[in-house]
Amino acid sequence: MIKLGVVFGGQSTEHSVSIVSGSSVIKNLDDKKYEIHQIYIDKAGKWYENFDDIKSNGIYKIGEEPIDIKPIENIVEYLKELDCVFPVLHGLYGEDGTIQGMLELLKIPYVGCKVLSSSVSxxxxxxxxxxxxxxxPQTKYIYLKKEKNKYIYVDDKFNEKEVLADDIVELVYNKLRYPIFVKPSNSGSSVGVIKVESATDLIRSIESAFFYDKKVLIEQGxxxxxxxxxxxxxxxxxxxxxxxxxxxxxxxxxxxxxxxxxxxxxxxxxxxxxxxxxxxxxxxxxxxxxxxxxxxxxxxxxxxxxxxxxxxxxxxxxxxxxxxxxxxxxxxxxxxxxxxxxxxxxxxxxxx
Ligand SMILES: Nc1ncnc2c1ncn2[C@@H]1O[C@H](COP(=O)(O)OP(=O)(O)O)[C@@H](O)[C@H]1O
Ligand SMILES: [Mg+2]
Structure with a gap:
Protein backbone atom coordinates (compact mmCIF):
# COMPACT_ATOMS: atom_id res chain seq x y z
CA MET A 1 0.00 0.00 0.00
CA ILE A 2 1.28 3.42 -0.97
CA LYS A 3 0.66 6.06 1.69
CA LEU A 4 -0.79 8.85 -0.38
CA GLY A 5 -1.64 12.32 0.86
CA VAL A 6 -4.30 14.08 -1.21
CA VAL A 7 -4.20 17.80 -0.51
CA PHE A 8 -7.12 20.06 -1.40
CA GLY A 9 -8.72 23.39 -0.55
CA GLY A 10 -5.97 25.96 -0.20
CA GLN A 11 -5.63 29.71 0.05
CA SER A 12 -6.30 30.75 -3.53
CA THR A 13 -9.41 32.14 -5.19
CA GLU A 14 -9.91 28.58 -6.47
CA HIS A 15 -10.31 27.10 -2.98
CA SER A 16 -13.78 25.72 -3.57
CA VAL A 17 -12.91 24.32 -7.00
CA SER A 18 -9.99 22.48 -5.42
CA ILE A 19 -12.32 20.89 -2.84
CA VAL A 20 -14.40 19.43 -5.66
CA SER A 21 -11.29 18.35 -7.61
CA GLY A 22 -9.60 16.84 -4.55
CA SER A 23 -12.64 14.89 -3.45
CA SER A 24 -13.13 13.59 -7.00
CA VAL A 25 -9.57 12.29 -6.93
CA ILE A 26 -10.16 10.61 -3.56
CA LYS A 27 -13.42 9.06 -4.73
CA ASN A 28 -11.73 7.57 -7.79
CA LEU A 29 -8.50 6.32 -6.22
CA ASP A 30 -8.12 2.57 -6.00
CA ASP A 31 -8.18 1.98 -2.23
CA LYS A 32 -6.62 -1.44 -2.65
CA LYS A 33 -3.45 0.30 -3.78
CA TYR A 34 -3.41 3.41 -1.62
CA GLU A 35 -3.75 4.26 2.02
CA ILE A 36 -5.41 7.59 1.47
CA HIS A 37 -4.76 10.55 3.76
CA GLN A 38 -7.21 13.36 3.12
CA ILE A 39 -5.54 16.71 3.78
CA TYR A 40 -7.58 19.88 3.76
CA ILE A 41 -6.13 23.40 3.78
CA ASP A 42 -8.53 26.17 4.78
CA LYS A 43 -8.64 29.61 3.20
CA ALA A 44 -6.37 30.99 5.91
CA GLY A 45 -3.75 28.35 5.13
CA LYS A 46 -4.30 26.09 8.13
CA TRP A 47 -3.83 22.35 7.49
CA TYR A 48 -6.24 19.66 8.67
CA GLU A 49 -6.62 15.95 8.43
CA ASN A 50 -10.07 15.32 6.98
CA PHE A 51 -12.12 12.27 8.01
CA ASP A 52 -15.27 12.79 5.94
CA ASP A 53 -16.14 9.53 4.21
CA ILE A 54 -15.73 10.77 0.66
CA LYS A 55 -15.55 7.23 -0.72
CA SER A 56 -19.11 6.47 0.46
CA ASN A 57 -20.70 9.91 0.64
CA GLY A 58 -19.38 11.15 -2.68
CA ILE A 59 -17.61 14.29 -3.74
CA TYR A 60 -18.28 17.74 -2.31
CA LYS A 61 -20.46 20.17 -4.20
CA ILE A 62 -19.07 23.56 -5.14
CA GLY A 63 -19.11 25.78 -2.04
CA GLU A 64 -19.30 22.83 0.37
CA GLU A 65 -16.53 22.53 3.00
CA PRO A 66 -15.23 19.40 4.75
CA ILE A 67 -16.87 18.82 8.15
CA ASP A 68 -14.97 16.20 10.12
CA ILE A 69 -11.54 17.83 10.37
CA LYS A 70 -8.71 17.79 12.89
CA PRO A 71 -5.83 20.30 12.80
CA ILE A 72 -2.45 18.90 11.81
CA GLU A 73 -0.12 20.10 14.55
CA ASN A 74 3.18 19.37 12.84
CA ILE A 75 2.82 19.49 9.06
CA VAL A 76 6.42 18.49 8.35
CA GLU A 77 6.27 15.41 10.56
CA TYR A 78 2.88 14.50 9.15
CA LEU A 79 4.04 14.76 5.52
CA LYS A 80 7.25 12.84 6.16
CA GLU A 81 5.19 9.74 6.96
CA LEU A 82 3.77 9.72 3.43
CA ASP A 83 5.18 7.99 0.33
CA CYS A 84 3.67 10.44 -2.11
CA VAL A 85 1.57 13.60 -2.14
CA PHE A 86 -1.02 14.61 -4.71
CA PRO A 87 -1.48 18.38 -4.36
CA VAL A 88 -4.88 18.85 -5.98
CA LEU A 89 -4.58 22.59 -5.43
CA HIS A 90 -5.35 25.24 -8.01
CA GLY A 91 -3.91 28.72 -8.11
CA LEU A 92 -1.66 30.52 -5.65
CA TYR A 93 0.05 28.49 -2.91
CA GLY A 94 -0.71 25.28 -4.73
CA GLU A 95 -0.22 25.43 -8.46
CA ASP A 96 2.55 28.03 -8.28
CA GLY A 97 5.55 26.05 -7.04
CA THR A 98 5.22 26.87 -3.36
CA ILE A 99 3.91 23.54 -2.09
CA GLN A 100 6.09 21.82 -4.69
CA GLY A 101 9.12 23.57 -3.11
CA MET A 102 8.13 22.40 0.34
CA LEU A 103 7.77 18.81 -0.87
CA GLU A 104 11.14 19.00 -2.64
CA LEU A 105 12.79 20.13 0.59
CA LEU A 106 11.18 17.28 2.47
CA LYS A 107 12.14 14.85 -0.34
CA ILE A 108 8.58 13.62 -0.73
CA PRO A 109 7.54 12.55 -4.24
CA TYR A 110 4.53 14.48 -5.51
CA VAL A 111 2.23 14.44 -8.49
CA GLY A 112 2.63 17.02 -11.20
CA CYS A 113 4.98 19.73 -12.31
CA LYS A 114 8.01 20.74 -10.31
CA VAL A 115 8.82 24.15 -8.85
CA LEU A 116 9.95 26.01 -11.96
CA SER A 117 7.30 24.79 -14.35
CA SER A 118 4.59 25.38 -11.75
CA SER A 119 5.61 28.96 -11.05
CA VAL A 120 6.26 29.91 -14.66
CA SER A 121 2.91 28.48 -15.73
CA PRO A 137 2.16 31.62 -31.25
CA GLN A 138 0.24 33.59 -28.64
CA THR A 139 -1.93 36.70 -28.45
CA LYS A 140 -0.38 40.16 -28.52
CA TYR A 141 -0.27 41.70 -25.09
CA ILE A 142 0.74 44.58 -22.88
CA TYR A 143 2.27 43.90 -19.48
CA LEU A 144 1.70 46.38 -16.64
CA LYS A 145 2.77 46.47 -13.04
CA LYS A 146 1.58 48.65 -10.21
CA GLU A 147 4.04 50.01 -7.70
CA LYS A 148 3.11 52.53 -5.01
CA ASN A 149 -0.03 53.48 -6.93
CA LYS A 150 1.94 54.13 -10.11
CA TYR A 151 1.51 52.19 -13.36
CA ILE A 152 4.65 50.68 -14.85
CA TYR A 153 4.74 49.43 -18.43
CA VAL A 154 7.12 46.51 -18.90
CA ASP A 155 8.24 45.85 -22.47
CA ASP A 156 9.30 42.54 -24.08
CA LYS A 157 12.88 43.07 -22.91
CA PHE A 158 11.69 43.79 -19.37
CA ASN A 159 12.52 47.50 -19.60
CA GLU A 160 10.25 49.45 -17.28
CA LYS A 161 8.64 52.81 -17.80
CA GLU A 162 6.19 54.70 -15.63
CA VAL A 163 2.96 55.45 -17.49
CA LEU A 164 -0.26 57.36 -16.78
CA ALA A 165 -3.78 56.16 -17.47
CA ASP A 166 -3.86 58.10 -20.74
CA ASP A 167 -0.63 56.48 -21.88
CA ILE A 168 -2.17 53.06 -21.31
CA VAL A 169 -5.18 53.99 -23.42
CA GLU A 170 -2.76 55.02 -26.17
CA LEU A 171 -0.60 51.92 -25.83
CA VAL A 172 -3.69 49.79 -26.28
CA TYR A 173 -4.79 51.90 -29.23
CA ASN A 174 -1.43 51.43 -30.92
CA LYS A 175 -0.89 47.75 -30.17
CA LEU A 176 -4.30 46.08 -29.91
CA ARG A 177 -7.87 46.15 -31.24
CA TYR A 178 -10.96 45.99 -29.05
CA PRO A 179 -12.33 43.74 -27.66
CA ILE A 180 -9.40 43.06 -25.39
CA PHE A 181 -9.00 41.02 -22.24
CA VAL A 182 -7.61 42.39 -19.00
CA LYS A 183 -6.37 39.83 -16.49
CA PRO A 184 -4.28 39.51 -13.36
CA SER A 185 -0.97 37.83 -14.23
CA ASN A 186 -1.63 35.32 -11.47
CA SER A 187 -5.18 34.23 -11.92
CA GLY A 188 -7.17 31.11 -12.35
CA SER A 189 -10.77 30.05 -12.85
CA SER A 190 -11.19 33.36 -14.70
CA VAL A 191 -11.20 35.30 -11.43
CA GLY A 192 -10.46 38.94 -12.26
CA VAL A 193 -10.53 38.38 -16.02
CA ILE A 194 -12.56 41.06 -17.83
CA LYS A 195 -13.51 41.45 -21.46
CA VAL A 196 -13.21 45.12 -22.42
CA GLU A 197 -15.10 46.44 -25.42
CA SER A 198 -13.92 50.05 -25.49
CA ALA A 199 -11.45 52.55 -24.04
CA THR A 200 -14.15 53.87 -21.69
CA ASP A 201 -13.96 50.74 -19.53
CA LEU A 202 -10.23 50.18 -19.85
CA ILE A 203 -8.79 51.85 -16.75
CA ARG A 204 -11.60 50.67 -14.47
CA SER A 205 -10.98 47.09 -15.63
CA ILE A 206 -7.26 47.42 -15.11
CA GLU A 207 -7.86 48.71 -11.60
CA SER A 208 -10.10 45.78 -10.81
CA ALA A 209 -7.49 43.33 -12.14
CA PHE A 210 -4.87 45.03 -9.94
CA PHE A 211 -7.05 44.15 -6.98
CA TYR A 212 -5.94 40.52 -7.48
CA ASP A 213 -2.30 40.98 -8.41
CA LYS A 214 0.44 43.61 -8.78
CA LYS A 215 0.92 42.42 -12.37
CA VAL A 216 -1.69 42.72 -15.08
CA LEU A 217 -1.89 41.70 -18.72
CA ILE A 218 -3.93 43.34 -21.43
CA GLU A 219 -4.41 40.93 -24.30
CA GLN A 220 -5.73 41.00 -27.78
CA GLY A 221 -9.15 39.39 -27.69
N1 LIG B 1 -7.11 36.91 -25.41
C1 LIG B 1 -8.31 36.36 -25.25
N2 LIG B 1 -9.19 36.28 -26.29
C2 LIG B 1 -10.41 35.72 -26.13
N3 LIG B 1 -10.87 35.24 -24.96
C3 LIG B 1 -10.05 35.30 -23.89
C4 LIG B 1 -8.73 35.85 -23.97
N4 LIG B 1 -8.17 35.76 -22.76
C5 LIG B 1 -9.07 35.19 -21.95
N5 LIG B 1 -10.21 34.91 -22.61
C6 LIG B 1 -11.43 34.31 -22.02
O1 LIG B 1 -11.35 34.38 -20.60
C7 LIG B 1 -11.25 33.08 -20.02
C8 LIG B 1 -10.30 33.10 -18.83
O2 LIG B 1 -9.03 33.58 -19.22
P1 LIG B 1 -7.70 32.78 -18.91
O3 LIG B 1 -6.57 33.55 -19.45
O4 LIG B 1 -7.85 31.39 -19.39
O5 LIG B 1 -7.62 32.84 -17.32
P2 LIG B 1 -7.67 31.72 -16.20
O6 LIG B 1 -6.25 31.39 -15.89
O7 LIG B 1 -8.34 32.39 -15.05
O8 LIG B 1 -8.42 30.54 -16.74
C9 LIG B 1 -10.82 32.19 -21.17
O9 LIG B 1 -11.22 30.86 -20.94
C10 LIG B 1 -11.53 32.84 -22.36
O10 LIG B 1 -12.92 32.51 -22.36
MG1 LIG C 1 -8.09 29.53 -18.49
Whole structure:
Protein backbone atom coordinates (compact mmCIF):
# COMPACT_ATOMS: atom_id res chain seq x y z
CA MET A 1 0.00 0.00 0.00
CA ILE A 2 1.28 3.42 -0.97
CA LYS A 3 0.66 6.06 1.69
CA LEU A 4 -0.79 8.85 -0.38
CA GLY A 5 -1.64 12.32 0.86
CA VAL A 6 -4.30 14.08 -1.21
CA VAL A 7 -4.20 17.80 -0.51
CA PHE A 8 -7.12 20.06 -1.40
CA GLY A 9 -8.72 23.39 -0.55
CA GLY A 10 -5.97 25.96 -0.20
CA GLN A 11 -5.63 29.71 0.05
CA SER A 12 -6.30 30.75 -3.53
CA THR A 13 -9.41 32.14 -5.19
CA GLU A 14 -9.91 28.58 -6.47
CA HIS A 15 -10.31 27.10 -2.98
CA SER A 16 -13.78 25.72 -3.57
CA VAL A 17 -12.91 24.32 -7.00
CA SER A 18 -9.99 22.48 -5.42
CA ILE A 19 -12.32 20.89 -2.84
CA VAL A 20 -14.40 19.43 -5.66
CA SER A 21 -11.29 18.35 -7.61
CA GLY A 22 -9.60 16.84 -4.55
CA SER A 23 -12.64 14.89 -3.45
CA SER A 24 -13.13 13.59 -7.00
CA VAL A 25 -9.57 12.29 -6.93
CA ILE A 26 -10.16 10.61 -3.56
CA LYS A 27 -13.42 9.06 -4.73
CA ASN A 28 -11.73 7.57 -7.79
CA LEU A 29 -8.50 6.32 -6.22
CA ASP A 30 -8.12 2.57 -6.00
CA ASP A 31 -8.18 1.98 -2.23
CA LYS A 32 -6.62 -1.44 -2.65
CA LYS A 33 -3.45 0.30 -3.78
CA TYR A 34 -3.41 3.41 -1.62
CA GLU A 35 -3.75 4.26 2.02
CA ILE A 36 -5.41 7.59 1.47
CA HIS A 37 -4.76 10.55 3.76
CA GLN A 38 -7.21 13.36 3.12
CA ILE A 39 -5.54 16.71 3.78
CA TYR A 40 -7.58 19.88 3.76
CA ILE A 41 -6.13 23.40 3.78
CA ASP A 42 -8.53 26.17 4.78
CA LYS A 43 -8.64 29.61 3.20
CA ALA A 44 -6.37 30.99 5.91
CA GLY A 45 -3.75 28.35 5.13
CA LYS A 46 -4.30 26.09 8.13
CA TRP A 47 -3.83 22.35 7.49
CA TYR A 48 -6.24 19.66 8.67
CA GLU A 49 -6.62 15.95 8.43
CA ASN A 50 -10.07 15.32 6.98
CA PHE A 51 -12.12 12.27 8.01
CA ASP A 52 -15.27 12.79 5.94
CA ASP A 53 -16.14 9.53 4.21
CA ILE A 54 -15.73 10.77 0.66
CA LYS A 55 -15.55 7.23 -0.72
CA SER A 56 -19.11 6.47 0.46
CA ASN A 57 -20.70 9.91 0.64
CA GLY A 58 -19.38 11.15 -2.68
CA ILE A 59 -17.61 14.29 -3.74
CA TYR A 60 -18.28 17.74 -2.31
CA LYS A 61 -20.46 20.17 -4.20
CA ILE A 62 -19.07 23.56 -5.14
CA GLY A 63 -19.11 25.78 -2.04
CA GLU A 64 -19.30 22.83 0.37
CA GLU A 65 -16.53 22.53 3.00
CA PRO A 66 -15.23 19.40 4.75
CA ILE A 67 -16.87 18.82 8.15
CA ASP A 68 -14.97 16.20 10.12
CA ILE A 69 -11.54 17.83 10.37
CA LYS A 70 -8.71 17.79 12.89
CA PRO A 71 -5.83 20.30 12.80
CA ILE A 72 -2.45 18.90 11.81
CA GLU A 73 -0.12 20.10 14.55
CA ASN A 74 3.18 19.37 12.84
CA ILE A 75 2.82 19.49 9.06
CA VAL A 76 6.42 18.49 8.35
CA GLU A 77 6.27 15.41 10.56
CA TYR A 78 2.88 14.50 9.15
CA LEU A 79 4.04 14.76 5.52
CA LYS A 80 7.25 12.84 6.16
CA GLU A 81 5.19 9.74 6.96
CA LEU A 82 3.77 9.72 3.43
CA ASP A 83 5.18 7.99 0.33
CA CYS A 84 3.67 10.44 -2.11
CA VAL A 85 1.57 13.60 -2.14
CA PHE A 86 -1.02 14.61 -4.71
CA PRO A 87 -1.48 18.38 -4.36
CA VAL A 88 -4.88 18.85 -5.98
CA LEU A 89 -4.58 22.59 -5.43
CA HIS A 90 -5.35 25.24 -8.01
CA GLY A 91 -3.91 28.72 -8.11
CA LEU A 92 -1.66 30.52 -5.65
CA TYR A 93 0.05 28.49 -2.91
CA GLY A 94 -0.71 25.28 -4.73
CA GLU A 95 -0.22 25.43 -8.46
CA ASP A 96 2.55 28.03 -8.28
CA GLY A 97 5.55 26.05 -7.04
CA THR A 98 5.22 26.87 -3.36
CA ILE A 99 3.91 23.54 -2.09
CA GLN A 100 6.09 21.82 -4.69
CA GLY A 101 9.12 23.57 -3.11
CA MET A 102 8.13 22.40 0.34
CA LEU A 103 7.77 18.81 -0.87
CA GLU A 104 11.14 19.00 -2.64
CA LEU A 105 12.79 20.13 0.59
CA LEU A 106 11.18 17.28 2.47
CA LYS A 107 12.14 14.85 -0.34
CA ILE A 108 8.58 13.62 -0.73
CA PRO A 109 7.54 12.55 -4.24
CA TYR A 110 4.53 14.48 -5.51
CA VAL A 111 2.23 14.44 -8.49
CA GLY A 112 2.63 17.02 -11.20
CA CYS A 113 4.98 19.73 -12.31
CA LYS A 114 8.01 20.74 -10.31
CA VAL A 115 8.82 24.15 -8.85
CA LEU A 116 9.95 26.01 -11.96
CA SER A 117 7.30 24.79 -14.35
CA SER A 118 4.59 25.38 -11.75
CA SER A 119 5.61 28.96 -11.05
CA VAL A 120 6.26 29.91 -14.66
CA SER A 121 2.91 28.48 -15.73
CA UNK A 122 1.01 30.19 -12.92
CA UNK A 123 2.29 33.64 -13.81
CA UNK A 124 0.90 34.59 -17.20
CA UNK A 125 3.48 37.32 -17.85
CA UNK A 126 6.30 34.81 -17.41
CA UNK A 127 4.55 32.10 -19.39
CA UNK A 128 4.37 34.65 -22.22
CA UNK A 129 8.08 35.41 -21.95
CA UNK A 130 9.05 31.75 -22.20
CA UNK A 131 6.62 31.02 -25.03
CA UNK A 132 7.92 34.07 -26.92
CA UNK A 133 11.40 32.68 -26.65
CA UNK A 134 10.17 29.36 -28.03
CA UNK A 135 8.35 31.19 -30.85
CA UNK A 136 5.08 29.61 -29.85
CA PRO A 137 2.16 31.62 -31.25
CA GLN A 138 0.24 33.59 -28.64
CA THR A 139 -1.93 36.70 -28.45
CA LYS A 140 -0.38 40.16 -28.52
CA TYR A 141 -0.27 41.70 -25.09
CA ILE A 142 0.74 44.58 -22.88
CA TYR A 143 2.27 43.90 -19.48
CA LEU A 144 1.70 46.38 -16.64
CA LYS A 145 2.77 46.47 -13.04
CA LYS A 146 1.58 48.65 -10.21
CA GLU A 147 4.04 50.01 -7.70
CA LYS A 148 3.11 52.53 -5.01
CA ASN A 149 -0.03 53.48 -6.93
CA LYS A 150 1.94 54.13 -10.11
CA TYR A 151 1.51 52.19 -13.36
CA ILE A 152 4.65 50.68 -14.85
CA TYR A 153 4.74 49.43 -18.43
CA VAL A 154 7.12 46.51 -18.90
CA ASP A 155 8.24 45.85 -22.47
CA ASP A 156 9.30 42.54 -24.08
CA LYS A 157 12.88 43.07 -22.91
CA PHE A 158 11.69 43.79 -19.37
CA ASN A 159 12.52 47.50 -19.60
CA GLU A 160 10.25 49.45 -17.28
CA LYS A 161 8.64 52.81 -17.80
CA GLU A 162 6.19 54.70 -15.63
CA VAL A 163 2.96 55.45 -17.49
CA LEU A 164 -0.26 57.36 -16.78
CA ALA A 165 -3.78 56.16 -17.47
CA ASP A 166 -3.86 58.10 -20.74
CA ASP A 167 -0.63 56.48 -21.88
CA ILE A 168 -2.17 53.06 -21.31
CA VAL A 169 -5.18 53.99 -23.42
CA GLU A 170 -2.76 55.02 -26.17
CA LEU A 171 -0.60 51.92 -25.83
CA VAL A 172 -3.69 49.79 -26.28
CA TYR A 173 -4.79 51.90 -29.23
CA ASN A 174 -1.43 51.43 -30.92
CA LYS A 175 -0.89 47.75 -30.17
CA LEU A 176 -4.30 46.08 -29.91
CA ARG A 177 -7.87 46.15 -31.24
CA TYR A 178 -10.96 45.99 -29.05
CA PRO A 179 -12.33 43.74 -27.66
CA ILE A 180 -9.40 43.06 -25.39
CA PHE A 181 -9.00 41.02 -22.24
CA VAL A 182 -7.61 42.39 -19.00
CA LYS A 183 -6.37 39.83 -16.49
CA PRO A 184 -4.28 39.51 -13.36
CA SER A 185 -0.97 37.83 -14.23
CA ASN A 186 -1.63 35.32 -11.47
CA SER A 187 -5.18 34.23 -11.92
CA GLY A 188 -7.17 31.11 -12.35
CA SER A 189 -10.77 30.05 -12.85
CA SER A 190 -11.19 33.36 -14.70
CA VAL A 191 -11.20 35.30 -11.43
CA GLY A 192 -10.46 38.94 -12.26
CA VAL A 193 -10.53 38.38 -16.02
CA ILE A 194 -12.56 41.06 -17.83
CA LYS A 195 -13.51 41.45 -21.46
CA VAL A 196 -13.21 45.12 -22.42
CA GLU A 197 -15.10 46.44 -25.42
CA SER A 198 -13.92 50.05 -25.49
CA ALA A 199 -11.45 52.55 -24.04
CA THR A 200 -14.15 53.87 -21.69
CA ASP A 201 -13.96 50.74 -19.53
CA LEU A 202 -10.23 50.18 -19.85
CA ILE A 203 -8.79 51.85 -16.75
CA ARG A 204 -11.60 50.67 -14.47
CA SER A 205 -10.98 47.09 -15.63
CA ILE A 206 -7.26 47.42 -15.11
CA GLU A 207 -7.86 48.71 -11.60
CA SER A 208 -10.10 45.78 -10.81
CA ALA A 209 -7.49 43.33 -12.14
CA PHE A 210 -4.87 45.03 -9.94
CA PHE A 211 -7.05 44.15 -6.98
CA TYR A 212 -5.94 40.52 -7.48
CA ASP A 213 -2.30 40.98 -8.41
CA LYS A 214 0.44 43.61 -8.78
CA LYS A 215 0.92 42.42 -12.37
CA VAL A 216 -1.69 42.72 -15.08
CA LEU A 217 -1.89 41.70 -18.72
CA ILE A 218 -3.93 43.34 -21.43
CA GLU A 219 -4.41 40.93 -24.30
CA GLN A 220 -5.73 41.00 -27.78
CA GLY A 221 -9.15 39.39 -27.69
CA UNK A 222 -9.39 36.47 -30.10
CA UNK A 223 -12.68 35.80 -31.77
CA UNK A 224 -12.72 32.09 -32.18
CA UNK A 225 -12.94 28.75 -30.47
CA UNK A 226 -11.45 27.65 -27.16
CA UNK A 227 -9.65 24.36 -27.50
CA UNK A 228 -7.86 22.42 -24.78
CA UNK A 229 -5.46 19.46 -24.83
CA UNK A 230 -4.26 17.24 -22.02
CA UNK A 231 -0.65 16.22 -21.61
CA UNK A 232 0.65 13.34 -19.48
CA UNK A 233 4.21 12.14 -18.84
CA UNK A 234 7.71 13.00 -17.67
CA UNK A 235 9.90 12.26 -20.67
CA UNK A 236 7.70 10.18 -22.93
CA UNK A 237 4.69 12.43 -23.40
CA UNK A 238 1.14 11.32 -24.10
CA UNK A 239 -1.04 14.00 -25.61
CA UNK A 240 -4.80 13.86 -25.96
CA UNK A 241 -6.96 14.90 -28.86
CA UNK A 242 -8.47 18.38 -28.62
CA UNK A 243 -11.58 19.22 -26.63
CA UNK A 244 -13.67 22.34 -27.05
CA UNK A 245 -15.20 24.70 -24.52
CA UNK A 246 -18.62 26.01 -25.42
CA UNK A 247 -18.94 28.80 -22.90
CA UNK A 248 -22.29 30.22 -21.90
CA UNK A 249 -22.13 34.01 -21.87
CA UNK A 250 -19.69 36.29 -23.66
CA UNK A 251 -16.61 34.37 -22.49
CA UNK A 252 -15.60 31.56 -20.15
CA UNK A 253 -15.90 33.57 -16.94
CA UNK A 254 -16.05 32.17 -13.39
CA UNK A 255 -19.85 32.05 -13.51
CA UNK A 256 -19.83 30.52 -16.93
CA UNK A 257 -17.39 27.84 -15.71
CA UNK A 258 -19.02 26.87 -12.44
CA UNK A 259 -22.49 28.32 -12.19
CA UNK A 260 -23.92 28.16 -15.67
CA UNK A 261 -24.93 24.68 -16.67
CA UNK A 262 -25.25 25.83 -20.25
CA UNK A 263 -21.48 25.86 -20.59
CA UNK A 264 -20.39 22.66 -22.26
CA UNK A 265 -17.28 20.78 -23.13
CA UNK A 266 -17.18 18.76 -26.31
CA UNK A 267 -14.73 16.06 -27.21
CA UNK A 268 -15.16 14.72 -30.67
CA UNK A 269 -13.05 13.56 -33.54
CA UNK A 270 -14.89 15.94 -35.83
CA UNK A 271 -14.00 19.14 -33.95
CA UNK A 272 -11.15 20.19 -36.20
CA UNK A 273 -9.47 19.19 -39.44
CA UNK A 274 -6.57 16.76 -39.21
CA UNK A 275 -3.96 19.40 -39.94
CA UNK A 276 -5.11 21.76 -37.17
CA UNK A 277 -5.42 18.82 -34.79
CA UNK A 278 -1.84 17.72 -35.46
CA UNK A 279 -0.54 21.26 -35.04
CA UNK A 280 -2.35 21.59 -31.72
CA UNK A 281 -0.92 18.34 -30.43
CA UNK A 282 2.57 19.30 -31.47
CA UNK A 283 2.22 22.72 -29.84
CA UNK A 284 0.79 21.28 -26.61
CA UNK A 285 3.87 19.11 -26.19
CA UNK A 286 6.15 21.99 -27.17
CA UNK A 287 4.57 24.27 -24.55
CA UNK A 288 4.86 21.55 -21.91
CA UNK A 289 8.55 21.09 -22.73
CA UNK A 290 9.21 24.83 -22.94
CA UNK A 291 8.08 25.35 -19.35
CA UNK A 292 9.94 22.18 -18.30
CA UNK A 293 6.69 20.46 -17.42
CA UNK A 294 6.42 17.00 -15.91
CA UNK A 295 3.57 14.76 -14.83
CA UNK A 296 0.62 16.55 -16.33
CA UNK A 297 -0.77 19.76 -17.72
CA UNK A 298 -3.67 21.06 -19.71
CA UNK A 299 -2.71 23.40 -22.51
CA UNK A 300 -5.37 25.88 -23.62
CA UNK A 301 -5.64 27.41 -27.06
CA UNK A 302 -7.70 29.76 -29.16
CA UNK A 303 -8.36 28.93 -32.79
CA UNK A 304 -9.31 32.12 -34.57
CA UNK A 305 -12.56 31.99 -36.51
CA UNK A 306 -11.61 33.99 -39.58
CA UNK A 307 -8.06 32.75 -40.08
CA UNK A 308 -7.99 29.35 -38.36
CA UNK A 309 -4.81 30.62 -36.67
CA UNK A 310 -3.79 28.94 -33.43
CA UNK A 311 -2.79 30.88 -30.30
CA UNK A 312 -1.72 29.37 -27.01
CA UNK A 313 -3.69 30.94 -24.17
CA UNK A 314 -2.18 29.30 -21.11
CA UNK A 315 -0.89 26.15 -19.49
CA UNK A 316 -2.47 24.80 -16.33
CA UNK A 317 -0.21 22.56 -14.29
CA UNK A 318 -2.98 21.39 -11.97
CA UNK A 319 -6.08 21.56 -14.12
CA UNK A 320 -9.60 20.97 -12.82
CA UNK A 321 -9.95 17.37 -11.70
CA UNK A 322 -13.64 16.87 -11.14
CA UNK A 323 -15.20 13.90 -12.89
CA UNK A 324 -16.59 16.23 -15.54
CA UNK A 325 -13.45 18.35 -15.91
CA UNK A 326 -11.76 18.61 -19.26
CA UNK A 327 -8.44 17.03 -18.24
CA UNK A 328 -9.76 13.63 -17.08
CA UNK A 329 -12.32 13.63 -19.89
CA UNK A 330 -9.66 14.22 -22.54
CA UNK A 331 -7.63 11.36 -21.10
CA UNK A 332 -10.64 9.08 -20.96
CA UNK A 333 -11.26 9.87 -24.59
CA UNK A 334 -7.89 8.34 -25.49
CA UNK A 335 -8.60 5.30 -23.38
CA UNK A 336 -7.16 6.26 -19.99
CA UNK A 337 -9.96 5.98 -17.41
CA UNK A 338 -9.96 8.28 -14.37
CA UNK A 339 -8.76 5.65 -11.86
CA UNK A 340 -6.04 4.47 -14.23
CA UNK A 341 -5.05 8.09 -14.88
CA UNK A 342 -4.52 8.58 -11.15
CA UNK A 343 -2.35 5.43 -11.04
CA UNK A 344 -0.30 6.77 -13.94
CA UNK A 345 0.18 10.16 -12.29
CA UNK A 346 1.32 8.59 -9.03
CA UNK A 347 3.70 6.27 -10.90
CA UNK A 348 5.13 9.28 -12.72
CA UNK A 349 5.60 11.04 -9.38
CA UNK A 350 7.41 8.08 -7.86
CA UNK A 351 9.59 7.67 -10.96
CA UNK A 352 10.96 11.27 -10.77
N1 LIG B 1 -7.11 36.91 -25.41
C1 LIG B 1 -8.31 36.36 -25.25
N2 LIG B 1 -9.19 36.28 -26.29
C2 LIG B 1 -10.41 35.72 -26.13
N3 LIG B 1 -10.87 35.24 -24.96
C3 LIG B 1 -10.05 35.30 -23.89
C4 LIG B 1 -8.73 35.85 -23.97
N4 LIG B 1 -8.17 35.76 -22.76
C5 LIG B 1 -9.07 35.19 -21.95
N5 LIG B 1 -10.21 34.91 -22.61
C6 LIG B 1 -11.43 34.31 -22.02
O1 LIG B 1 -11.35 34.38 -20.60
C7 LIG B 1 -11.25 33.08 -20.02
C8 LIG B 1 -10.30 33.10 -18.83
O2 LIG B 1 -9.03 33.58 -19.22
P1 LIG B 1 -7.70 32.78 -18.91
O3 LIG B 1 -6.57 33.55 -19.45
O4 LIG B 1 -7.85 31.39 -19.39
O5 LIG B 1 -7.62 32.84 -17.32
P2 LIG B 1 -7.67 31.72 -16.20
O6 LIG B 1 -6.25 31.39 -15.89
O7 LIG B 1 -8.34 32.39 -15.05
O8 LIG B 1 -8.42 30.54 -16.74
C9 LIG B 1 -10.82 32.19 -21.17
O9 LIG B 1 -11.22 30.86 -20.94
C10 LIG B 1 -11.53 32.84 -22.36
O10 LIG B 1 -12.92 32.51 -22.36
MG1 LIG C 1 -8.09 29.53 -18.49
Missing amino acids: MDKAYTKAILNQAEI IIGREIELAVLGNTKITVSDPGEILAAGTFYSFDSKYRNSESKTVISDKLLDANTKDKLKELAVKVFKAVDGSGLARVDFFVEKETNKIYVNEINTMPGFTEISMYPKLMENIGIKYTELLDNLIELALEK
